[in-house]
Amino acid sequence: MLYERVVRQALRNPSAPAVTCDGETLTYEQLVRRADGLSDVLTTAGVRRGDVVGVLMRRSTDMITALLAILRAGAAYVGVDPDDPPQRRNDLLTDAGVEFVVADDPLREGVPGRFTTLSPSAVSRSSGAAVSTTGDDLAYVSFTSGSTGRPKGVMVPHRAVLRLITDMNWMDVRRDDVFLQAAPLAFDASTFEIWAPLAHGCHLVMAPSGRLTLEGVAETVREHGVTVLWLTAGLFHEMVAHDIGAFAGVRHLVAGGDVIQPGPVGRLLAAHPGITFTNGYGPTENTTFTTTWTTSAAAGDGLDTIPIGTPVNGTRIAVLDAELQPVEAGACGELYVSGAGLARGYLGQPGATADRFLPDPFSSEPGARMYRTGDIVRLRPDGACEFVGRVDDQVKILGHRVEPGAVETALHRLPGVSRTAVVVRTAADGAKRLVAYVVPEDVPPPHWGERLREQLRATLPAPLIPWAVLVRDTLPLTSNGKTDREALPVPDLTARNVPNEFVAPRTDVEHRLAGLWEGVLGVEPIGADDDFFDLGGHSLNATELLGAVRAEFGVTIPARVLYLQPTLSELGEQLETAMRSGAQR
Amino acid sequence: MVDIDEKVDYIVVLNGEEQYSILLADREIPAGWVAEGFRGPRQECLDHIDVVWTDMRPLSVRRRMEGN
Incomplete structure (x- = not known):
């Protein structure tokens, strides 16, 4: 399915640039020809329709060739991050039931002998036909890291990818668009980055191989005239703060993966009035984007929060209470999603699949499933959703159910706050305490954290007032660009933490x-x-x-x-x- | 916010594609789903599904592949 979409573009405009990385460009004709050659190597080696093939590669034109070759063979790809520890890489490949791994030559040595490795530059002289696939065949498997338990391999069919990249109700893709590819293949943002441009005949430009940096992204965007790009919330906030000029030639900027702050969006639209901004939200289990919220300078004044918005085409959402009944407009509930974007389930984990993919009582299609996201959202009267927090993050503090996300939102409304993270820490006595980490926009005034804490008292009930507000220069990010909550420093929970000066007891x-x-x-x-x-x-x-x-x-x-x-x-x-x-x- | 109280009973259900799921035992079964027969606390239902759902491909995909 996806392969045929790319072939159609190659027939329409064979000499158009398809993919560029580190100074090398392949036209659509070259890309398809190379993919065909590698695909025949895979088939000859024994890859069959329905198999899952590992991809252990750094960003390169070869990586795109390998994906296309795997799909042409009727198989699905599973990206494994070369920067992950070898043990984790091998565990994921084993969990995915992988037999064949396409690996960059320098990385092939590290793959255990029980897997058959193939070089992405291998070319076959034979020329078999493409294996025909349907929308139900798997296109890829993406492992979600999950805070607890073993990683789950989300099985995504072709239909789900096509629903993401065709007939889009939130962006129009133009033939002359230049897309950036920067996300690790193991992260499902890469689905949008790779297949949206290739299915529409656009030019895919990859960030330099190796570790992704703000400078690397900015340079690629400028040098190649990138017009459409997706960024993690973390990287988006950093780029607005440090190099907003890099977006001068960008037509449509999509950010997501974590909560987007209104400040940076406002600054982006003020600096580049022609740009369109989209907050793209969605769990891997519903294929990259489930809801989107789009704004531009004309509409975007006085942004208070950045909603996650309304469903993309081919997706339905329901905001339900604990009894699985729809909540009223304005109320909070858990978000359930259904439609063509749904994954098949978790590879090799039937019980975990059954736990999250539930019978959909609202569908007109008998036997339909809906995915329980674990995300709490507020359904606004205008139909757009706002992200509130994770069900799992809800904690009881002093008998109140507390959403750390609600505290983050309140902090963001205070002047001078650039980024925040609010986490729950457990003190030695078992008491749970909220700790807020705040990055200032500018040099903060003295005792700023304590002042913020005082200001929060005006808007939040007592259980939601953080025990401490810690001011930091930056927040640590995971390789996927989300705030790395595990890596935040743990404060001394037994230290005295009040704004007034210490006066020793006298009597x-x-x-x-x-x-x-x-x-x-x-x-x-x-x-x-x-x-x-x-x-x-x-x-x-x-x-x-x-x-x-x-x-x-x-x-x-x-x-x-x-x-x-x-x-x-x-x-x-x-x-x-x-x-x-x-x-x- | 599904009730995870282990004292509450769930049932195992499956649809026409032989995809399994769980449902609170006192709920109406949505159209296109049937009760598989197993009933018990949530985790026991999931453990049961781990045993009986051996091929996670939808039934139509299985049939098509076997026809090839």
């Missing part, structure tokens, strides 16, 4: 009281002017503290006294008053 009562606070809050040192609730106190440990006070001092302090006089010195005074009046009785 005997204050010293003894500070010892009780340390025990209840798991924080030290405690200062005389510190506020119990600023240090992480809440109604539950307030009760615990007052019990400890009764045991230590033999007096009962009502809870409202603590709420009205929450600092150590204030509570100390109340204690002394109470003890004096108790002694007089």
Whole structure:
């Protein structure tokens, strides 16, 4: 299916440039001829329709040739990242049931002998016919990293790719467009980057092989006049901050993979009024994009949030509550998706597939499935969705269900915030604490993190106020360009974390009281002017503290006294008053 | 936000393409799906599917490939 689409372009315009990488360009005719030659090598070696063939290659024109050759043989490709540890690469190939691996010559040595390796430059003299495939045949397998458990190989059929790249309701592809290819093959953004241009006869320009850098992307975009590109949210934010001029010749910029911040989108549209911006959202299980939200300078003033938008053609969405009933407009629910973009399931994991691909009660097509995304979205009255957070990330803090994503959104609305990440940390005593990491747009004022924390109090309920707001120059990114939450530094959760200066306890009562606070809050040192609730106190440990006070001092302090006089010195005074009046009785 | 309470019963269902899934036992089965017969807590249903769903290709694909 995909192969035939590319052949059609080669017949229509054989000398048009198809793919360029590191100074080498193949025309459509050359690309198809090379793919045919390699494809016959694969077939002769034993590759059959329905097989999954490994691709262990760096960005190159050969890589595109290899993909086309694999599809022509009726097989599906699975990209394995050359920068992954060998053990993980081999595990993925084994999990995918791979027998054949097309590998760059320098990488072939590292592939264990149980796999048959093939060189992408091999050419056959025979010329067999292309294996005919249907929309149900697999085009590729993409492994999702998943935060827990073993990686799952998402099996994507040709039909799902065609629904992504043809009859698009959110962008028009022009014959003279130049697309950038920068995402690792193992990441399903590459599906859009590679097959959208090749199916439409456009020019595919690859970022230099090797590690992807902001400079490398910017240089490729400028040098080759890239008009359409996809960037991870992280890279998009960085490029707007450091080299917004690189987008001068770009017609349509698509970003996604993580939450897009409104600030950079506004700056992009202001700097380049002719550009169209799309937020592309979607799980791998529904083939790259599920919903999109598109804006341009004409429409894009006063952006508050960047929604994930409305479904792409061939996809239906439902925002459902826990009873699988549609939520009302304006409410939050879990996003379920269905239609032609659905994957077949997880390779070799029937139980995991059945758990996520559920009977679709809303479809007119009997037996249809819907995929449970695990993403919580808000369905806006205008029909567009806003991303709220992951079901798995929801945590209970002080008995409240807390979405770290909601805290990120609130932080973004504060002036001077460029990027944020909010994570849940568990202190030694088991208490869960929200920790926010913030990157400023400019040099931040002193104690900026503490000020942001104070500003959040105006918009967020107490359980959503981060225990700490840490200011950083940058946030670590994964190889897929998402914020690497695992790599964020873990703060000292037992350190005193309040804006006021530390004043040592003065009286005997204050010293003894500070010892009780340390025990209840798991924080030290405690200062005389510190506020119990600023240090992480809440109604539950307030009760615990007052019990400890009764045991230590033999007096009962009502809870409202603590709420009205929450600092150590204030509570100390109340204690002394109470003890004096108790002694007089 | 599907209920994962292990005390709640699910049933195993499959469609015309012999693709398996699970459904809360008290739910109406959508058109084009039939109960496979297994009933139990969610994880037991999934473990059962791991055993019985041996060929994940849709039935129509299997038939087409075998016809080749």
